[in-house]
Amino acid sequence: xxxxxxxxxxxxxxxxxxxxxxxxxxxxxxxxxxxxxxxxxxxxxxxxxxxxxxxxxxxxxxxxxxxxxxxxxxxxxxxxxxxxxxxxxxxxxxxxxxxxxxxxxxxxxxxxxxxxxxxxxxxxxxxxxxxxxxxxxxxxxxxxxxxxxxxxxxxxxxxxxxxxxxxxxxxxxxxxxxxxxxxxxxxxxxxxxxxxxxxxxxxxxxxxxxxxxxxxxxxxxxxxxxxxxxxxxxxxxxxxxxxxxxxxxxxxxxxxxxxxxxxxxxxxxxxxxxxxxxxxxxxxxxxxxxxxxxxxxxxxxxxxxxxxxxxxxxxxxxxxxxxxxxxxxxxxxx
Numbered sequence: 291x292x293x294x295x296x297x298x299x300x301x302x303x304x305x306x307x308x309x310x311x312x313x314x315x316x317x318x319x320x321x322x323x324x325x326x327x328x329x330x331x332x333x334x335x336x337x338x339x340x341x342x343x344x345x346x347x348x349x350x351x352x353x354x355x356x357x358x359x360x361x362x363x364x365x366x367x368x369x370x371x372x373x374x375x376x377x378x379x380x381x382x383x384x385x386x387x388x389x390x391x392x393x394x395x396x397x398x399x400x401x402x403x404x405x406x407x408x409x410x411x412x413x414x415x416x417x418x419x420x421x422x423x424x425x426x427x428x429x430x431x432x433x434x435x436x437x438x439x440x441x442x443x444x445x446x447x448x449x450x451x452x453x454x455x456x457x458x459x460x461x462x463x464x465x466x467x468x469x470x471x472x473x474x475x476x477x478x479x480x481x482x483x484x485x486x487x488x489x490x491x492x493x494x495x496x497x498x499x500x501x502x503x504x505x506x507x508x509x510x511x512x513x514x515x516x517x518x519x520x521x522x523x524x525x526x527x528x529x530x531x532x533x534x535x536x537x538x539x540x541x542x543x544x545x546x547x548x549x550x551x552x553x554x555x556x557x558x559x560x561x562x563x564x565x566x567x568x569x570x571x572x573x574x575x576x577x578x579x580x581x582x583x584x585x586x587x588x589x590x591x592x593x594x595x596x597x598x599x600x601x602x603x604x605x606x607x608x609x610x611x612x613x614x615x616x617x618x619x620x621x622x623x624x
Contacts, residue, residue, distance in 0.1 A: 296366030298451035298471045301411055303344035303430055303493055307359035307534045310334065310348050312511075316532050319510040320503055321495050321540070322428040330391075338428030343495075359534040362399070363433060363491050364411040365451060370396045373410045373450065377402075380446050402446050404437045406489035425496065431541060432494040436482040440467055443479055443489070492529070492539055500526035500542035518542075 307313045314325040314334065325334040325346055336343040349357055367373040370388045378384065381403035388398040395413040402408070425431055437443045444467060447453050456468030456475055467479040482489070497503040500518040507514055507530045515537075517528035524544030531537055 296413070297368055298453055298476075299366045300363055300430065300433055300476070300493075301366040301413070302364035302409075303361060304364065304409075305336075305344065305346050305359070305361050305536055306349045307346070307532075307536055308349055309534055310346055312533060313346060313359075313536070316510045316512060320506045320512070320530075321497060330394075341429065343428055343430070359532070359536040361491075361493060361536055361538060362407060362409055363493060364397065364409040367410045367412055367451075370398050370410055370412045374398045374400065377410075377446075377450055380449055382446065382450075402437075402443055402489070404439055404443055404489040406435060406437060406443070406491055408491060427496050427498050429496055430493050431496045433477040434492050434494075435477065435479045435489065436487065436492065437479060437489040438482060438485060440465070440479050440481050444469070447479075490537075492537060494527070494539040494541045497528075497540045497542050500528050500540060503540045503542070504528045504530075 305313060310325075317323050317336070318325070321338070323336045323338050323343055326337050328335045328345070332347055334346040336346060349359065374384060374388055377400050383401045384398065385401055385407060386399035388396060390396050393414060395411055397409055397411040399407065399409045435443060435447075444455055447469070448455065452471065453476065454470045456470040458468070459466045461480075464481050464483065468475050469477045469479060504514050504518050507528070511533040513531040515529045515531060518526050519528075520526050526542040528540045529537070530540065
């Protein structure tokens with residue numbers, strides 16, 4: 291895959307937190323990740339087997355206590371500077387100007403016109419094919435945006451990254467908009483039910499068993515915001531906060547015929563009533579596109595992006611509850 295082909299793809303995920311050792315311990319107990327030294331100062335790589343799942347670093351000291359721990363997504367682009375310029379013309383803001391990471395690539399941190407933070411990244415070289423995520427356990431498989439103005443957000447991102455508007459699903463009190471890239475579903479956009487929740491991106495990681503993952507979250511000191519909940523198609527999702535306050539979601543795919551229990555756990559019965567109405571309103575949709583990660587970006591969002599996540603982390607469960615059904619359904623087909 292060339293740099294030109296990474297445009298619009300979710301290529302990296304990075305956790306900035308107040309306690310990297312505690313975060314490393316927590317996530318290794320919930321998902322099959324292990325934090326390894328990156329060779330760069332104060333930066334670790336989340337490894338899922340031989341796959342680079344993301345990055346881990348401490349929040350910069352000069353960000354102050356107002357910046358909460360948070361995950362930030364990186365979207366690929368063949369030209370960071372051109373993308374930054376285009377984003378500003380479309381109403382976005384620059385939170386961290388474009389900068390080079392020696393032997394890694396070039397990145398910048400932006401916010402969309404509604405305030406959701408994200409980063410753009412051009413790798414210096416693409417990783418070997420054998421270490422690319424395949425949509426398996428431990429991989430990020432879906433991304434959704436909760437925002438104050440879905441139509442405006444969709445216009446911004448489709449223009450900036452070449453995404454297309456997919457199906458729009460009526461969820462009762464809100465509409466869940468599918469985003470596609472090259473004909474494949476890559477994410478979702480919906481209007482946050484609570485306007486006090488800042489616009490934010492939430493990423494989903496595949497797990498083998500949602501119930502076990504939820505129990506692991508609790509025993510490791512995290513907080514379950516929503517779930518485990520069965521969603522249309524038979525998948526199960528859990529939305530959580532890590533002990534330091536970083537928000538992330540987990541998804542267990544539906545058990546497929548011929549698939550071993552190590553790949554997907556049997557369905558549960560406890561939460562079927564939770565999604566009874568959602569199931570009636572949610573038609574099938576295509577599976578999201580696989581991510582194409584690059585080498586690890588480092589030291590990205592810091593204070594500016596962190597402010598966006600502070601209230602969002604506290605209310606993520608309520609804001610995303612109805613929209614989550616669509617998310618996990620597509621991630622499960624990976």
